[in-house]
Amino acid sequence: MIFFLCLLLQDPQDPIQQGKKLFQGQCAVCHGIDGHGSTGPSLIRAKLPRAADEAALLRVIAEGIPNTNMPGSWQMSEREVKWTAAYVRSIGRVAEEKLPGDAAAGAEVYRKSACASCHIVNGTGQGYGPELTGIGLKRSAKHLRQSIVEPNADVPGESMTVVAITIQGQTFVGIRANEDSFSIQIRDMAGRVHSFQKAALKTLDKQKGSVMPPFDKLPPTDLENVVAYLATLRGDQ
Amino acid sequence: MRMLIFFAMMTLAAQVPYDRIRVNGEGNWLTYSGNYQGHRFSTLDQINKANVAGLKPLWIYQPANAGRFETSPIVADGVMYVTEPPTIVTALDPRTGRQVWRWERNLPADLQTIGFGRVNRGVAILDDSLYVGTLDGFIVALDRRSGAMRWQTKVADYKTGHCITSAPLAIKGLVITGVSGGEAGVRGFLAAYDAKTGKEVWRHWTIPEKGEPGVETWGGESYKTGAGTTWVTGSYDPETNTVYWGTGNPGPDWNGDVRPGDNLYTNSLLALDAATGKRKWYFQFTPHDTHDWDAVHVPMIFDAVVKGKPRKVIAVANRNAFYYVLDRVTGEFLNGVPYAKQTWAKGLDDKGRPEVIEGKEPTESGNLVWPSLQGATNWFSPSYSPLTRYVYVAVREMGAHYFKGEAIFKPGTFFAGGGERALPPDENFGAIRALDAATGAMKWEFKLHQPPWAGVMATAGGLVFGGSQEGNFYALDASDGKPLWQFQMGGQIAANPVSFLVDGKQRIAMPSRGVLVVFGLN
Numbered sequence: 001m002i003f004f005l006c007l008l009l010q011d012p013q014d015p016i017q018q019g020k021k022l023f024q025g026q027c028a029v030c031h032g033i034d035g036h037g038s039t040g041p042s043l044i045r046a047k048l049p050r051a052a053d054e055a056a057l058l059r060v061i062a063e064g065i066p067n068t069n070m071p072g073s074w075q076m077s078e079r080e081v082k083w084t085a086a087y088v089r090s091i092g093r094v095a096e097e098k099l100p101g102d103a104a105a106g107a108e109v110y111r112k113s114a115c116a117s118c119h120i121v122n123g124t125g126q127g128y129g130p131e132l133t134g135i136g137l138k139r140s141a142k143h144l145r146q147s148i149v150e151p152n153a154d155v156p157g158e159s160m161t162v163v164a165i166t167i168q169g170q171t172f173v174g175i176r177a178n179e180d181s182f183s184i185q186i187r188d189m190a191g192r193v194h195s196f197q198k199a200a201l202k203t204l205d206k207q208k209g210s211v212m213p214p215f216d217k218l219p220p221t222d223l224e225n226v227v228a229y230l231a232t233l234r235g236d237q
Numbered sequence: 238m239r240m241l242i243f244f245a246m247m248t249l250a251a252q253v254p255y256d257r258i259r260v261n262g263e264g265n266w267l268t269y270s271g272n273y274q275g276h277r278f279s280t281l282d283q284i285n286k287a288n289v290a291g292l293k294p295l296w297i298y299q300p301a302n303a304g305r306f307e308t309s310p311i312v313a314d315g316v317m318y319v320t321e322p323p324t325i326v327t328a329l330d331p332r333t334g335r336q337v338w339r340w341e342r343n344l345p346a347d348l349q350t351i352g353f354g355r356v357n358r359g360v361a362i363l364d365d366s367l368y369v370g371t372l373d374g375f376i377v378a379l380d381r382r383s384g385a386m387r388w389q390t391k392v393a394d395y396k397t398g399h400c401i402t403s404a405p406l407a408i409k410g411l412v413i414t415g416v417s418g419g420e421a422g423v424r425g426f427l428a429a430y431d432a433k434t435g436k437e438v439w440r441h442w443t444i445p446e447k448g449e450p451g452v453e454t455w456g457g458e459s460y461k462t463g464a465g466t467t468w469v470t471g472s473y474d475p476e477t478n479t480v481y482w483g484t485g486n487p488g489p490d491w492n493g494d495v496r497p498g499d500n501l502y503t504n505s506l507l508a509l510d511a512a513t514g515k516r517k518w519y520f521q522f523t524p525h526d527t528h529d530w531d532a533v534h535v536p537m538i539f540d541a542v543v544k545g546k547p548r549k550v551i552a553v554a555n556r557n558a559f560y561y562v563l564d565r566v567t568g569e570f571l572n573g574v575p576y577a578k579q580t581w582a583k584g585l586d587d588k589g590r591p592e593v594i595e596g597k598e599p600t601e602s603g604n605l606v607w608p609s610l611q612g613a614t615n616w617f618s619p620s621y622s623p624l625t626r627y628v629y630v631a632v633r634e635m636g637a638h639y640f641k642g643e644a645i646f647k648p649g650t651f652f653a654g655g656g657e658r659a660l661p662p663d664e665n666f667g668a669i670r671a672l673d674a675a676t677g678a679m680k681w682e683f684k685l686h687q688p689p690w691a692g693v694m695a696t697a698g699g700l701v702f703g704g705s706q707e708g709n710f711y712a713l714d715a716s717d718g719k720p721l722w723q724f725q726m727g728g729q730i731a732a733n734p735v736s737f738l739v740d741g742k743q744r745i746a747m748p749s750r751g752v753l754v755v756f757g758l759n
Binding site: 021024025026028029030032033034036037038039064068069071072073074075157160179180181182183199206 | 303304305347349350351352353354355420490603610611638640642643644645647649650651653655656657658659661662663667684685686687705707708709711720723725
């Protein structure tokens with residue numbers, strides 16, 4: 001009898017799993033089944049703009065956001081709100097992992113490999129490739145490792161390379177900064193922004209691959225060290 | 238005597254009686270779709286193919302609150318009436334955009350909108366009143382000269398998940414409103430109110446009760462949470478006094494296991510006698526829907542030669558990716574073809590019933606199907622041009638992984654039973670497509686970068702106006718789809734354009750996020 005009572009009183013083993021179930025029932029309609037967004041925004045992000053800390057996240061789930069489409073959830077108990085919050089945090093933020101590499105040595109590998117010629121960390125470097133200041137919050141070690149060795153494996157939309165050739169025959173290569181149905185904005189290697197009306201382009205080639213060279217010749221220790229270094233970059237985005 | 242005639246004319250001019258709305262003239266925009274037939278077509282032609290390149294913004298109005306600005310303005314005798322989120326009605330001077338009056342609904346603090354935005358899509362006008370549905374489930378009459386409330390009637394209880402976001406439809410002596418709440422397992426209905434007093438005249442339930450025909454299409458007691466809401470303004474045929482209105486998804490949305498059967502009268506078009514609310518016929522587009530493909534889009538009424546015979550028809554570009562042409566007198570299926578990518582049906586049989594491909598239902602691990610749950614189109618309006626005899630549709634080319642989950646019914650909470658994971662943005666796109674109105678054959682398409690949330694308006698100037706997800710407001714050549722003009726509005730466009738005259742000059746109005754912009758040539 002006492003055993004069963006204990007079962008009833010204790011928190012479940014995994015609040016994230018409980019939260020996932022609640023999320024799929026109550027949140028998925030707008031935020032997508034796994035939080036990738038649908039009519040509501042994606043929650044797969046390290047920092048939620050409306051929920052800077054834990055208390056704010058609990059309040060947003062419980063009470064909603066006034067004057068927006070985000071309703072509250074009066075039907076959930078306090079414990080259910082906490083479970084849901086735990087799940088939402090788990091999908092947006094990579095948990096800290098114990099990694100085999102040495103982060104300090106990895107910073108040196110990062111320097112020697114000239115990563116800063118394309119990436120920015122804490123304001124240092126060139127911004128052609130993705131900003132890496134908070135990359136450790138957003139990407140798992142596995143994903144980081146893969147992106148270094150095989151950059152084409154998963155290219156995020158914000159890193160799309162485009163080649164635009166104007167009707168006059170001039171060629172522009174860069175990262176797509178933005179695009180609408182009539183125009184496109186491209187940032188070139190030097191950081192200059194070029195804007196084109198699509199009707200004024202002869203061709204517009206959106207490349208699937210990444211311009212980053214594969215670092216598949218890095219010695220395994222260097223690779224693990226640089227992954228460990230990137231994983232420590234958990235600064236604000 | 239002359240003085241008397243003058244005063245009589247003044248009184249008439251100040252009024253917007255049913256007969257003026259029916260005729261739809263004088264450069265006004267007097268009902269949600271511009272005419273009762275649901276055309277969203279402007280008979281004005283001052284702005285046309287030859288001069289649209291010179292179209293310019295004349296004024297900008299900013300609503301009081303952030304949020305999606307989905308209003309379709311009404312313009313009558315020199316005043317524009319818009320609704321703002323969450324439930325605000327504002328009268329504007331269409332020359333300058335300056336406010337004439339404002340009415341704001343005091344919404345209860347515990348109001349929830351379950352599965353949709355805190356939006357409002359517009360007012361209806363009749364005689365000297367405006368009518369607006371409120372998020373807390375009331376229909377309200379306002380004096381159109383002052384904005385003062387004349388009456389309010391409770392349509393449904395917001396605590397059960399019912400809300401009103403759509404513009405009412407005002408016809409002779411009646412104001413008709415639909416309701417939202419399809420993700421909360423409510424029982425959908427359409428209701429008509431006496432325009433003078435607010436007294437309910439009829440209520441047509443879209444889901445049958447025990448003992449009523451159609452209830453046998455719901456396994457067990459699943460009809461009790463059947464949904465079938467009516468959240469977009471329908472059309473009206475004055476010749477036969479018939480209201481045509483679409484119904485939404487069955488509840489729960491993505492888990493069909495708990496409601497075996499066709500689930501009448503969800504995802505259907507209803508033809509109702511406007512005097513009594515009695516059903517004349519129905520046509521169900523997606524029996525036993527498990528993809529949330531509400532059939533609430535604006536139906537378009539016109540006459541066409543179909544298969545060699547002149548017919549009185551009603552046409553719908555459905556969220557399920559098929560375009561349908563029905564006989565509007567009998568509901569008989571005449572034509573139906575896909576107008577967007579779809580992977581769930583082999584086609585339609587000779588009665589218009591989909592020949593469903595097996596294995597396309599949502600699953601626990603996700604099942605990729607086109608179109609996505611937002612559909613091949615959605616609530617935003619299509620347009621019919623009597624000049625080109627084309628139907629113009631804003632199309633969403635997007636697939637999604639559909640997931641099935643558990644659905645537990647608690648009144649006033651989500652009763653959805655799953656969800657979707659949409660494909661990455663660069664795998665999706667949008668388009669404006671021109672369809673032959675009688676056959677659905679595609680005549681041209683204009684591609685959009687992303688699937689749109691804005692409707693279209695064709696004009697007698699040979700143009701089609703539309704809006705993009707990225708904020709472009711644009712004009713296309715109605716005959717071939719060539720882009721002739723565009724303006725970046727600075728935010729997502731999730732609304733429908735309208736057109737009207739100010740001091741004898743044609744104007745076009747389009748809302749975007751946080752702004753309403755009125756355009757003209759001079």
